[in-house]
Amino acid sequence: MASSQLSVPVETVPAPTYRTSIATRLPAEALDIAERPSPFPFTAIVGQEEMKLAFLICAIDPSVSGVLVFGDRGTGKSTAVRALAALLPKMRVVQGCPYNCDPCAPTGLCDACRSRPLTSTPKTARRAVPVVDLPLGATEDRVVGALDLERALSLGQKVFEPGLLAKANRGFLYIDEANLLEDHLVDLLLDVAASGENVIEREGLSVRHPARFVLIGSGNPEEGELRPQLLDRFGLAVDVKTPTDIPTRVEVIRRRDAFERDPLAFARSWFSEEQKLRLKIVAAREGLSRVATPDAALKRAAQLCVTLGTDGLRGELTLIRAARALASIEGAASVADAHLQRVAPLALSHRLRRSPLDDTGARLRVNRAVEEIFGA
């Protein structure tokens, strides 16, 4: 086979001037692909209501900290994540900040934005919420960020080049096939996701920057089970199944086919649906702080967790937060039993202490406990 050794030279991108102790710049973007093709619309995904709800909850309250989507092949896990990116309303960022810092936020800023005098108002820009895809085979240096190769080699300058974690700040980080990711990378991601900060220490490069993101993992049970420590770190877990009834399946294929034949026309036909949901998300975010959490709801949540014997408080906290986000989506003034009931399986089913041989599905146990507590 005649394989010509073609090496793609790095295009030199003029670095934006940016006040910081260590100059930073965005990684060289794609050379050949100008823009990503429009993704499949979120609202056009047939069924999979739980998965969609889990994503929306995280979009409204990022502190719910992540969704794990586990399930059959070809159920639209990746499709839904990519659709989410297009669905979410754009966010306001400090212009040129590689970490997407929020111009209005008092905390959680990167060094440069923090050191800015209070009197000066930064230039702002609107940017799509980042949904960063962690490609399989990514190396650690690209994930956490490392030395800017180009400048180090050609100019001998020590410049930090932010990695994927920087890109994902204030957005989502998607790990497809989480169970295939190498263990040391998983540990690293979980650590950063939990602390909200990425710290790099290497030969005089000493950088810390905010890295608050919602972790979305997907996996296939056929490839093996996930470690329990990993499971617990995800706020919500969803089990997706291939729909089995014919009309639903036909509809899935029909939409997918229409999309593949003409993505733009398909996106246009779903535009108003998308817009409607987008506005709903905006309203739900704004209303979130006004949703009351009565003591009764707190008590119910505690009861539920005690009955199920979930480890730690993480489950209880997530349950309350998710219920509050749901209440906000529905425009309710306070968290009610119905909200708790609906999010309980999402927030708790992956936290049950289970014997590997217990036949009873976790879902079933959660549902039973819900019936027991709320049924009375």
Added chain:
Amino acid sequence: MSESARPPSAWERASYAAALFAVDPNACGVRLRAGPGPARDAWLRALRTFLPERAQLRRVPLGVGDDRLLGGLDLSETLRLGRPIFDAGVMARADGGVLMFAMAERISSATAARIANVMDSGEISVERDGLARRMPARAGVVALDEGLGEEERPPPALIDRLALCVDLDGLGYGALDAQLFGRDEIARAKALLPAIIADDRVIEALVVIAAQLGVASLRAPLLALSVARAACALRGGARVDEDDIAAAVRYVLAPRATQIPAGDDAEEPQAEQSAAEGPTRQDDESDSSTDKDQHDASPAQLDDLVLAAARAAIPANLLTLMEASPTFRARAERVGKAGAAAPSSRRGRPIGARPGGLRDGRLALIETLRAAAPWQKIRRDTEASADARRILLRPEDFRVVRFRERRETTAIFVVDASGSSAMARLPEVKGAIELLLADCYVRRDSVALVAFRGKTAEIVLPPTRSLMRAKRMLAGLPGGGGTPLACGLDAALALAESVRRKGPCPLLVLMTDGRANICREGAACREQALEDALHSCEQLRAARISSLAIDTSPAPQTQAASPVSLLARAMNARYVKLPFIDAAHLSNAVRAAARAW
């Protein structure tokens, strides 16, 4: 399609699939099931003539590393030129061409996931060695599947995305002649493709047929739709009709079938054998009448027409396959582990590098240089004594090779479910196995279950990691009948060898009271049965399969007198007596046997 009434030969069908692939390579990947040989070469030659002249066919070897597959820093060029040089991987270079994956049945699931990702998105995103790139990678994929039995096949993630399944098995050298299409015809079909209409009726038919064939994945009907469109384009049509659907069913859905479509059950598999030889074009006589005619066909009628094609294309031995493994196709599999690696090696296969001191392992030289490369200029500037020709290494550059630390183990439980055992001890044996299963879960082993009773042995559960399923199968295990010990051991040996071929170490756990009373041929004769069993044990020993014999006989015997201890000695197994052990003891015994490698 041809108007000839003669059914197409196997070769014609295979090269028709190549033509379908050439029409729409990005949507219709091929799983080419064939050993290396003239048939496969001829098929690839045919494919070559179908593809545009400038299209590249790239062969990707097994075990290709991420730096070659995805791309990464070109170390020598980077050091030479003093600026980062990105070396595109094979998948990016194959953009617009075709990628052939050699020995696809042994591709690891990690590699398969990378390929699948590129197939899904049509682009490749690389975040490696300090470089970030996104490049188009729209390549057709041909998986060269050289698997021998149903057990050996490419990772499910790949199978799920490869539309066409072509089997060249049994094609003689003389059969490889006809050239169905010319390059121009394919090019014409390609031009027609975007305008081909497939109405809802077609989609419905494909979904219904997929359901009737027990194809669970939603990707299958979608791929079938692409293939139907390609078939339509190939015959120069404008609208997908029954024939196109039939082609899609034959090449896409039928090979994925997990059940024979319900309906005329009277038709038995033997009919399929002959039908498989000459599929579907017989009903071509009725075809090509008028377009209007086909319009009027209701989805139901369409299904009937096409189901005949489906039945014809289903592998003749599907039923037997399904009987052999109850969850045919749906089971968890690990594929593509390196084959006969030295079993004594404790270090395993290198799987990349990680930062670390030299004390942590073996130095990965290239990776270390790669880590040091970007810093060279900076270090030279700060170090006064720096010699321009030397590469300046610092401790934090060191990368050490990571090894797959432990070869995975597949514990094969060989369970005596005969009357003698079953009456008294089966529940107890089940309890013991459950304990062992919990232990396997902790050690991330996979398990398989072989049960013998009556006159035969069967693989109740093929190797799986799903402990749930193992437990469920166990709970439903019936007991009673004779004790065909030799059969059980033979079945276990066959399974152990196939497990070993795939990579993991088999570990055999035999649970019996040793009272064999059915000999290998099925006759009831106690002496002969024991002799046969001992003979099987010796074969296991010759195959060097580590094993553990658990004596479940109820009567307290001395170890020397127990037939199980005889067996254990013959197969060089550890001997454990069930009544005298507790849970911890049993689990320790298995662990010790696993370590005995």
